[in-house]
Amino acid sequence: MKEYLVGPSASLFAADLSGAYLTNANVHGTQLRQANLAGATLTGIKSGGIVVGEAGTPPTLPANWQVIDGHLIGPYAQLHEAVLTNADLTGVYLSFVNQTGATSTGVTGAAKYNTATMLPAGFDPQ
Numbered sequence: 001m002k003e004y005l006v007g008p009s010a011s012l013f014a015a016d017l018s019g020a021y022l023t024n025a026n027v028h029g030t031q032l033r034q035a036n037l038a039g040a041t042l043t044g045i046k047s048g049g050i051v052v053g054e055a056g057t058p059p060t061l062p063a064n065w066q067v068i069d070g071h072l073i074g075p076y077a078q079l080h081e082a083v084l085t086n087a088d089l090t091g092v093y094l095s096f097v098n099q100t101g102a103t104s105t106g107v108t109g110a111a112k113y114n115t116a117t118m119l120p121a122g123f124d125p126q
Helices: none
Strands: 066-068 071-073 083-085 103-105
Touching: none
Parallel strands: 083 103
Antiparallel strands: 066 071
C-alpha cells in the first residue's frame, strides 16, 4: 500500500486514496487529477482551489461528491469560506454542510439539503 502526504497544495496526481479516512483534512489547492477517492471518508473536509486537470481526467470521488469551482462538495463538507461563482448545484448534496460565511454569486440549480445545512446569511435555497 502506498502512503501519501495529504494537506494544502499537495500533489496527489493519480493517487489511490480509495477508502482513505480524510475527516477534517485541509486539501486547499491540492492536485487531484486522476486521483481515486472512491469510498473515502470526507466528513468535514476543507477545500478550495482544487486542481482536477483537463477534461476526461477528473478524480474518482465517493458517491454524492463533486468538485465545483475548486471545492470538494458533498455531505458534511466544510464550505464556510467557499467562493462559488455561477456554480450549478443541480443535484448536489449539501446535507450537513457548513456554508456560513460562504460567498455564493450567481449560483443556480436545486441542491439537496436538510435542516442541519448551514447556509450563508441571506441565502434563499428556493
